[in-house]
Amino acid sequence: MRRMGLVIILLTFVSSLGFPDEQISFSASVDKTKVSMNEEIVLSLSISGTTNVSQPVLPPLPDFNIYSSGRSQKISIINGNVSTSLTFRYILIPKKVGRFTIGKAKITYKGKVYTTQPIEVEVVPALISQSKQLPPPSSSEARAREVFIEQVVDKKKVYVNEQIRLSFRIYQSVDFLENPEYHPPSLTGFWQEKLEEREYYKWINGQRYLVSEINTALFPISPGKYTIGSAGLTCTIKNDSARFPKSIWDWDPFTEFFGQAKRKRLHTQPLEIEVIPLPANxxxxxxxxxxxxxxxxxxxxxxxxxxxxxxxxxxxxxxxxxxxxxxxxxxxxxxxxxxxxxxxxxxxxxxxxxxxxxxxxxxxxxxxxxxxxxxxxxxxxxxxxxxxxxxxxxxxxxxxxxPSPTSPSTSSLSRKSARENSPSFSPDLSPQKNYLLVVGNKIGKGIFILGEFLYTYRFSLLFLLIISLLLLYLKRGYRRYKERRGKERSARRRFAYTMLKRRLREIDRYMRTPDEKKEEFYALLFRALSEYLAECLGVSRAGITIAQIEDLLREKGIKDELVRRIRACLEQCESQRFAPYQDKDAGVRLSEMRTIKREVEEIIKQLRRCGIE
The missing domain is CATH 2.60.40 (Immunoglobulin-like)
Incomplete structure (x- = not known):
C-alpha cells in the first residue's frame, strides 16, 4: 500500500509538471552481435521524448524468426527535468549461419518519419558441446548464458535396432519463474523408450549450473540416414535489469511491476544418424x-x-x-x-x-x-x-x-456292479416303468448335484452376486455421467460458436481504421479462432499452441488440406501482430484483413460440416 501511494503521488506530480514539447530520438540496439545457431538475439527499439507513438515498423528479416517480447515505459525526473522513454523488444532466432544486417526500423510521429541505424550481426554454428571450456565471458555474455541447452547422442553410426541414447540438457544458473516448456524433436524412423531423467550441478568457466537431463533410448527400424529434429525450450527467467533503486527519483514503477520477467526461446541443431544393416550371415x-x-x-x-x-x-x-x-x-x-x-x-x-x-x-x-x-x-x-x-x-x-489314478474300464465296471447290487435295481420292470424310473433317477441326481454345488460354493456365489449388482449400478451411473457430460460439452460448444460469431462481428469495427487497429484486429481474430477450436477439441484454452491444435485436428480425422489452411491462418494472424506491413496503403491492408476474415468464416463452415462440434 505504501508503494502504491508513492506511485500515485509520483504520477500526479509528473502530470502537474507537464512534458516539454521537444524532438524525439529513435534508436536500436541488440544484446549481442555474435551468436550461435542455438541462441537468440534481443532487439530493442527505444523511443525517448514521448510515449504517444504507434508500434515501430520492423525491417524485412527473412533470415530470422521474429517474436515480440513486449514493451516497457520509463519516466525519470532529474533536477526537475522530466524525461520519458518507450522500448519495444523483439526476439530474433537465426535460421542459418552467416553475417546479416538488421535494417532500419521506422516510426512516424507528428508527420515526421524517424529511422534507426542498421546493425551488423554474425551467426556462427552451434557448439557441439556447451560443456566445453570457453573463454571467460564478459558481463553481457554471462547474462546471455543464464540459460542454454544442448542435444547430443552417444553414437552417430549404429546398426539396425541398436540403442542410441539421446540426451537433451538444460543448463540454468538462475531460477525459472514458471515451468519451462520442452519441445521434443521429430524422431521419425526410431522406436522410442523413455530413460530416467537426471539433475546435477556442473561448473563451466567458473559458473555453477543446474543441469536437467532428459534421456530417451532410440532404436532405428531400418538402415539408411536419418535426422533427429531440432529440440526447443521456452522459459521465463528474472530480468537482469530489475534492481533496487538508489533513490526515490531513480525508482521506475513500470520496471518494478512489469519488467521482472524475461522470456527466452532456445532451440538446438538437428543431428544426423547413419544406420547400417546387420551382417548377412x-x-x-x-x-x-x-x-x-x-x-x-x-x-x-x-x-x-x-x-x-x-x-x-x-x-x-x-x-x-x-x-x-x-x-x-x-x-x-x-x-x-x-x-x-x-x-x-x-x-x-x-x-x-x-x-x-x-x-x-x-x-x-x-x-x-x-x-x-x-x-x-x-x-x-x-x-x-x-x-x-x-x-x-x-x-x-x-x-x-x-498314469492317471483311475481308468475308464475300472470305473465302468465298478459303477455297473454298484447298480446291480442296489435295492432299487429291478430287471423285471416293464419298459414303461423302467423308463420312468431312469428319468426320475436322473432328475433326482441332477437336483442333488445342483444342491450340493450351491451349498459348497454358497459364499462364492453370494460374492459374485454382490459384484454383479455393484457393476450394474456403476454402469448405470457411468451412463448417466456420460449423458450429463455430453450435454455440458454440447452447451459449451454452442456457447463457443455464439462467442465466435460475436467476436467476428466485433472485428468489423477494427477494419474501419486498418492503420491504427491492425494489431488488435489480428489478435482478436487469432483468439476467436483458437479458443473456438480448443473448445470443440475438448482441451483447455489456456496455453494451447498451433502445433497442438494441428495434432488434435488430425486425430479427429479432419482432412490434411483443411488442417493446413487452419495452421496457415493462425500463423498469419500471429505473424501480422508482430511484423507490421511494409509500404502498403490502407486499401491493401483493408483488403488483406477482409480476405483472412472470410477465410476464417469459410474454415468454420467446413469444420461444422465435418461434425467437429
Missing part, C-alpha cells in the same frame, strides 16, 4: 534381436500324471529393445498338448540403457505315461560391441509321466 533362428542377452528355462515339476499340466517358463534377460523380441519356437512334442501365453516384459531402465527381462510361459498337458525329453531352446541375437551374432542354448529337460 545370420543364424536360422535369428529374429532381429540386437544387444546383449542371457537365456534360462525353468519347469515347475519334472514328474506329473496324465492330464496334469506342466508349466515351462523361458526368460530372456539383458540390454536391448526387449519389447520387440518374439517368443522362441517351442519344439514339437509328441503326446503333449501345448499352449503358449503372451510374453511378459519387465523394463528396468536407467539413465543410460534399456534393460530388463521378457518371460514366456508354455503349458504342456501330457496325454500318455512314460519318460519324455523336452528339447533345448535356442535364441540368437546380434552383439553390436563384438559385431558378431551370438547363439544361446538351454539344457534339455527330462520328465516322467505316470
Amino acid at each position: 545370420a543364424p536360422s533362428d535369428f529374429k532381429g534381436a540386437v544387444g546383449r542377452f542371457s537365456l534360462s528355462v525353468d519347469i515347475d515339476k519334472k514328474e506329473a500324471k496324465v492330464g496334469e499340466p506342466i508349466t515351462l517358463t523361458l526368460k530372456i534377460k539383458g540390454e536391448g529393445n526387449l519389447k520387440s523380441l518374439t517368443s522362441p519356437q517351442l519344439p514339437s512334442l509328441s503326446y503333449f498338448k501345448q499352449y503358449t501365453s503372451e510374453g511378459e516384459t519387465k523394463i528396468l531402465s536407467s539413465d543410460k540403457v534399456i534393460q530388463g527381462e521378457k518371460s514366456y510361459q508354455y503349458i504342456l498337458i501330457p496325454q500318455k505315461e512314460g519318460d519324455f525329453t523336452i528339447p533345448a531352446f535356442t535364441f540368437s541375437y546380434f552383439d553390436p560391441q563384438k559385431k558378431t551374432y551370438q547363439r544361446l542354448r538351454t539344457e534339455a529337460i527330462s520328465v516322467h509321466i505316470s
